[in-house]
Amino acid sequence: MSEQQNYEPKIVAFLCKWCSSAGSDLAGVSRIQYPANATPITVPCTGAISPMYILSAFNKGADGVLVSGCHIGDCHYIEGNYLARRKMHLIMQLIEFIGVEPNRFRMSWVSAAEGAKFAQVVTNFVDDLKPLGPQDKLKKAERA
């Protein structure tokens, strides 16, 4: 099962600029060690994340998708994360409805000061994704 042991899930992480992206920077600056599986994409606010981005990330081969933003009440744009909370809930329900493992989508609130938390969130996500194996349900196939 060495293939299984070598499997590294690919995570696409949509991080809001003001909190979570800064939090991930803090984790880096603080030299906190955590798995390097997440590819960060900075967005102005989680409220600006269209569900299309999540679906497209899975379509392009992501094994897991993380959305992370400011805590409720702390959104730089006041209401963005409230809207995200709703939209992400819907997309999460839809993903589960189709029969994709619900653990592949994750959402977290990580502030700019929570470098350690960010590292923990990613570590936990990687651990939870490994047993699920590569995502091939929504992934665009090369051949028909």
Added chain:
Amino acid sequence: MEKILDKKQIDDWINALTDWEVHAPMLQDGIWTYQPVSGAVRLDHPNTNQSPKGFAFPQREIFFSFEQIKGEPPRLTQILPKEQRHAVFGVRPCDGRGVPRMDKVFTDHVEDPYYNARRKNVAYVGLACNKPPSPNCFCLSVGGSPVSTDGLDIQMTDMGDRYFVKAITETGKAMMAAGGKLFAEPAAADQKQVKQVHADAVAHPQRKINDPDGAPAKLKANFDSPLWQEMAQACIGCGICTFLCPTCHCFDINDEVQSKAPMKGQRVRTWDNCQFPDFTMHSSGHNPREGTGARLRQRVNHKFQYFHENFGMHQCTGCGRCISGCPVGIDIVTVVNKVTEHAG
């Protein structure tokens, strides 16, 4: 070569076709589709939801792959379909007639290597229509018939407890030979019965295009008629009529790119549809077929005027799928009749 096959032995015949991947209509989720045979075959279907044009002209096919390795010129690799013979059972005569019409475009007119690579490996085993399978059939109006053998390799006629099986091409003969002793010689009574079954089939009432011969000229004369927008008012611009049709063949070609650096992907052909609003959209934003009337006119003219002008035959084979499938009731028989009866 004409033989009799007991209905109970059709599975034995299919099993004997070891060189072939055999497909037959199966009912799945409420629709009849061609599926690879994996159990008993019954051939008691009306007509399939989609035509068998997909065997030679699939919804998606890859032309070639491209890959750029650093420092080298881009590598193009042609991807031809793998060599596999396909036998399609239960093909209705209207779909059979669709085959030479597709061939005209992809083989007679232009040698399409991908279409031809598939086409030479497909055999169409037809099933005559003792009764019209659909209330919207009109094959007799477009030069066809419920017992036509045009485009087929074998014609089967349902005679109750047995089939009358007739080879039309050399391929058909070879397929029947593979069945060997399963086939019996037809008796005089069988010959008489099949003639009667065929005569009854042709006499069975169908929908009618009143003036199919006058259609090309009348369609031409009515190009600018406001009738088109009127008849197309309910049209929603979906792709059902075209995709279900046995002779519609427009396609789109796109590059599907897996990665940009290094450059890697495939060039892919997919079905396209003149009823989509952006089919004729120019990159300037101008669209010469802006309204549903213009697009309906295009499809009907292609079937009953342009193809006729190019090849001397109507492209439509009267299967009726576009009529049954249209969600809003647009009906090509009514449309053609209205136009041919309209002065102008």
Added chain:
Amino acid sequence: MINIQDIRDTARDMLTKGEVRTVIGYRRGSRGMLAEPVFITDPAQADDLVWDPTCFHNLSLYLVHDRKFLTHIRQNPGVPVAIVAKGCDARSIVVLLQEHYFKREDIYIIGVSCEGTGVVDERKLSSQLNGFQASNAAFDGDDFVFTTAEGEKRLPAREVMADRCLECRVPFPKEHNVVFGEDKTGRQLEAPFAALTRFEAQGTAERWSFWQNHFDRCIRCFACRSVCPMCYCEECVVDSITFPVTTETTAEDKANRIRWIERSATRSENITYLMTRAMHLAGRCTDCGECERACPVNVPIRLLNNKMEREAREQFGFEPGASIGGPSLVASFLDNDPGQFIR
């Protein structure tokens, strides 16, 4: 009981007086028993109007077409268009009004309550007839009698009624200018979201197996999108062929335009398209069922949209098509929206 003559008289009357410029309704089609949309401008044509359980189309789609056409020709006739609307259709109109697609005074709603009779589901009928088609239908009390090439077949209405009609709570068009028929249900109904509940009893693997089979069949004819009144975007996200250009747009821009999914009708692309559509309809879909009816390959599209509708109702207390005022589902929030899933 609906008297069709009342509907015809209303239409004729309003057209004659010039109070409306067109009446969008149903007439007998040329395909045997099914009704089809008709656009009446001449009062004499009002007698073509019909009303029966094959009037399943959601005609509010044509209000959208009308609006787009008027925008395109830059005209405002100032006279409303009339539309025959069932309860479900009237809810679609409410959503369009809520989104300010047109003004209330631009439309005249001739509401018709199906009184719980519902509409025929062609699929259910087809499966009862082994895939053959009916050329005629007669409605005999609680039964339907269909004529096919094989003879006549009598079926209890409940077996051929659309699922959405069996689950419908409100057959009466609440938003209307004039209404025919009573606010009542005539038949024993299934629980709301019954079809959805049956599906959700399955585990992850079974769900995937179900959807995989259906997504493989999708041919991307886009009928589901074309028939939906809410899918009114000029350029669809997943079909980004139309690319707004100016004289400054370079060839490279055009070649590198964003393409969310490929044109190929492969499973992954089909899923992405249908899920995107479900998300874009969350809180807007009023379950008119047209997407599923129009689908030529029987993909159970309605289940996807229904799932979103159920989430909207149960998690967020939001009901699509309930009132003209008020915000949309995804542009609003409540303090107590569920958030336990967020770490």
